[in-house]
Amino acid sequence: MILGLDHIAIAVPDLHAAIARFCEDLGMPLAGREDVPTQQTTTAFVPVGDTRIELIHPIDGQGPVQGFLDKRGGGLHHLCFRTDDIDADMQRLTDKGYRFLTAAPVPGAHGTRVVFIHPKSAGGVLIELAEHPADAGHA
Numbered sequence: 818m819i820l821g822l823d824h825i826a827i828a829v830p831d832l833h834a835a836i837a838r839f840c841e842d843l844g845m846p847l848a849g850r851e852d853v854p855t856q857q858t859t860t861a862f863v864p865v866g867d868t869r870i871e872l873i874h875p876i877d878g879q880g881p882v883q884g885f886l887d888k889r890g891g892g893l894h895h896l897c898f899r900t901d902d903i904d905a906d907m908q909r910l911t912d913k914g915y916r917f918l919t920a921a922p923v924p925g926a927h928g929t930r931v932v933f934i935h936p937k938s939a940g941g942v943l944i945e946l947a948e949h950p951a952d953a954g955h956a
């Protein structure tokens with residue numbers, strides 16, 4: 818079951834400049850940085866209200882986020898919804914004809930399990946589902 822908006826992700830060509838924009842210029846806190854090897858990205862989280870902005874930058878110029886930057890420059894990359902049962906939601910959506918970028922959830926930041934719905938299945942929007950360890954099994 819979807820619980821809320823976990824984060825909005827922005828692909829950034831310059832992580833330091835993006836952190837300066839959100840944290841120094843806009844005045845939001847920086848909640849930490851983490852490398853996410855499964856996505857070949859390094860991420861910085863900026864909490865705002867009940868959700869977060871996730872700044873994503875490719876590690877070593879590799880991976881799908883680098884492809885996104887090469888094609889479009891920086892910009893809005895994906896929405897992530899928090900779920901308390903990622904396997905059940907994935908099955909439910911697969912039954913409705915949705916396609917996913919991976920066959921099963923993979924490890925994300927902060928001990929989450931994440932999976933991405935193919936944007937062609939979702940009107941051109943890349944949607945991530947994330948299950949946090951604290952929420953799992955509480956359905």
Ligand code: CO
Nearest residue numbers: 826871897945
């Ligand atoms: Co994300």
